[in-house]
Amino acid sequence: MSVSSEFQSYIREKFEILGDVVFSRFFGGIxxxxxxxxxxxxxxxxxxxxxxxxxxxxxxxxxMQPFSYASKKGTILVKKYYSIPDEVLDNPGNLREWAQAAIKAAHATSSKKYTR
Incomplete structure (x- = not known):
């Protein structure tokens, strides 16, 4: 499931509209x-x-579907992450709007981990 260098360059370019976005490699992905x-x-x-x-x-x-991967126990769905429609990447205004909603969701789910 590694990310091609072409796709990585493509999404880096698209995310320039958000400013200080950091890309890091993990498990063949980003x-x-x-x-x-x-x-x-x-x-x-x-x-x-x-x-x-x-x-x-x-x-x-x-x-759109959640991220999934195969394991010995079957297919695992990671419902915290969903694929985005192609047309979102093609429209800078839509990309900014969807990314801001994703950032808000990430903050909310991150905060929930630490509240008791």
Whole structure:
């Protein structure tokens, strides 16, 4: 599931509109962070954004799927990350809007881990 260098260059260029986005490699994929919070990832040549209850419906209504991978126990769905529609990447205004919602969701899910 490694990310091709072409796709990596493509998404780096697209994310320039957000400013200080940090890309880091992990497990053959790329983590994408803003202000030290990972809000997106690329696996294979698919981009996934972080979701929570505030934005998940935007993805499911368009038929987008959660990140998944095969394990010995079967297919594992990671419902925190959903693939994004191609047209979002093609439109800077939409990309900014969806990325900001993903950043907000990432902050919310990150904060929930530490509250008791």
């Amino acid at each position: 983590g994408i962070s803003y202000n030290d919070i990972q809000f997106a990832m690329a696996m294979g040549n698919t981009l996934y954004f972080c979701v929570d209850d505030s934005n998940r419906e935007n993805y499911t209504e368009l038929g």
